[in-house]
Amino acid sequence: MVLRPAALGVLLLAATAPVAQTADTLAWTPEHSMRFHRVGGVDLAPGGDLAAYVVSEPLMEGEQSEWNSQIWVAATDGSLDVQYTRGDASASGPRFSPDGAHLAFLSSRGGDVSQVWRMRVRGGEAEQVTDAEAGVSAFRWSPDGARIAYTARDPETDEDKARTKEKRDVIVVDQNFDYTHLWVVDAEPGTDGERDAQRLTGGTFHVAEFDWTPDGRTLVFSHQEDPRISTGFSERDLSTVPADSGAVVPLVTWGGADGQPLVSPDGRLVAFVSHGGSPQEVGLGDVYVVPLAGGAPRKLADTPDRSASLLAWSADGRHVYALESVGTTRAVIAIPTDGADAEVVAQGDGVVANVAFDADGRTMAFTFEDPATPPEVYTSTVGAFDPVAVSSVHADVPLPAMGRTEVVSWTSPDGTPVEGLLTYPVGYEEGRRVPLVLNIHGGPAGVYTQSFTGGPSIYQLQTFAQRGYAVLRPNPRGSTGYGRDFRYANVRDWGFGDYEDVMSGVDAVIERGVGHPDSLAVMGWSYGGYLTSFAVTRTDRFKAASMGAGLPNLVSMVTTTDIPNYLVAHLGGREVWEDYDAYERHSAIYRVANVTTPTQVIHGANDLRVPFTQGQEFYVALQRRGVKTEMVVLPRTPHGPREPKLLMATTPYILSWFEEHLRGRDVEPDPWANAEDDGGSAAGGR
Incomplete structure (x- = not known):
């Protein structure tokens, strides 16, 4: 490939000393986006x-390609914001002791x-508290x-260790599971300087979430068979166990998944999220309470999306707080325990996440971000949402001129209302038509929210915007954030109603005078990759497509994925051998003869979620049909890139494919292709 000068500023990482940049010359690149850290x-x-x-x-220097996480502490009055942990080993999950x-x-x-x-908190060296041979997954004071x-x-x-050492460690699938169990340990060491850990649960079940009762005598926990x-x-069920050891007592054992137990301040009730007595693999998370002493669960009011993530009880025990997607935002919901309607208590035009409360429940800390603002930590009173920033993670990271993002809505052909986000090119002039990328989310119960776009x-959105693309991110039927019925609306309808939802969104952007009808591209990951593969079998309107971790063959997918129940539920609960025609009807691979769009496979x-062979099937079929295609394999990668270098490299490969087929430009996709070494840097924001 010939690397054209116009592409250098976006797709190539500088291997030489950095050049001073001004607000006028600074541009969005994958490298620059990596300077915005996760919070x-x-x-x-x-x-x-x-x-x-x-x-x-x-x-990302030299051979490194990993994330290093460290803990910072900020005073809520703005007087302090300092790094507390350091070193090569990451630190995570900070929790203050009850006395602070x-x-x-x-x-x-x-x-x-x-x-x-x-x-x-006021200074001193860290000391190790636990000594679990296989490591600790979660803890609570x-x-x-x-x-x-x-x-x-x-x-x-x-015996397991001997088998591994002697290379006779044959794996028998779905047998000999490694279970996770519940332990307690004293916070202070004994007179001998040691801490004795006590195991509370054992046997052939797997412990997930847990909580203490206020008197410290009991632990409530969720568990599953494997x-x-x-x-x-x-x-998944709920049980209790004495905190000083004893018998496990079942608490909630009806059908479906029950989890996230939280004990009320008076110790009388346990709040939890539940399917409500029968498995709901498509997705349902209603809030219930049950007496700690045992009894029938009682459902509280519906939350807006019925997919709650519990946060805490109010100090007076009259409400349970939950976090939930509401349209393109994420908000804190208060659910009264007397059965009254749920109420949104913290919501802005952006995303509230990582919420924590103080002891009296009057103040909360959280992260917040919006399309033009990177995430920072904020505090607010619970009664009146008025966020005040207490962190400055990105204070020193310059923001290039951004392509603005706005919430848009339209109506699908069958009358279904659909919402999404439209990001304009950097420097967009009203009335100018530009190349439009349709970007479809995963799930299908994912959702595009008003999170930071840089x-x-x-899919590094501002890099696409810098190159002159508009990007439409729709929330079609099946998405979370719009209620239970909307989330279930694509059951037995993959590739049809949802396809109409996203394509009518494309038409809406064209009708607005923004998208160019002859310069369209489509991309998506996981379910977004599925719908990308299906779209190119139904239309030739796209000049290029990029299928990321897509599943074009539901027949082979359902018996190879690690979440078969989820897929079967979306096919109406019928197994492939019971309804082969349905699985085939909703599979792009059986329509591959219709594809003419140049389609990249990543x-x-x-x-294991979407097995590698799914991508291979589509790539080989396209190749054998003579359709322009390429397959990009991310080594060591599960269901999405984890290593920073691979994450940073994905957008350039997609952009290169789009530039070639929408604009006739030959762009080198590898950001390190012309570098003097194989390293890259992402300078911190501090």
């Missing part, structure tokens, strides 16, 4: 004076697996701060 893991001190949070930075004197967190700094560590409960995977037995993700989608992602080599 999350927020916790608020009991007194509401300090907020802990996690900043994840990409390391200590901060505990997870880190592998002491070995190869994560353990619980703690340090004094006891209400009095004297103990820490945690979950840890069962370690290998001596650790497979598909099992967790279908069946940060690291598979897939992770280690994908």
